[in-house]
Amino acid sequence: MDRETIVIASGLFVLSLVSGMLGLGVAFAAVPFLGFFMTDLVHQIQPLILFLNGVTALFSMLGFARSGLVPSHCPVYHVPSQLTHGCHDT
Numbered sequence: 001m002d003r004e005t006i007v008i009a010s011g012l013f014v015l016s017l018v019s020g021m022l023g024l025g026v027a028f029a030a031v032p033f034l035g036f037f038m039t040d041l042v043h044q045i046q047p048l049i050l051f052l053n054g055v056t057a058l059f060s061m062l063g064f065a066r067s068g069l070v071p072s073h074c075p076v077y078h079v080p081s082q083l084t085h086g087c088h089d090t
Contacts, residue, residue, distance in 0.1 A: 008037055012052075027053055 011033050016026040027049045038044040 004037060008034070016052075025053065026056060 012026070012030055015029045015033060019026050019029045030052065031045060031049060034045045034048065035041070038048075
């Protein structure tokens, strides 16, 4: 691994911890940070930020599921619809 990759990974890790403690999404702090290393906002930074948001949402859903706040009989892809309509067996 080259030095730039290590700096990016370390910076994103620190930003995710700090923004997570403050209740903010990591994308809020990561976009300016990644702007130092990547030049194309639309084709490089935004796809990476969308991926990080998806990972954050998945881990949040798993945390809520472990707390019993998401019904265990609902599959993962029903979570957004169950928030508004409830989980129905199909």
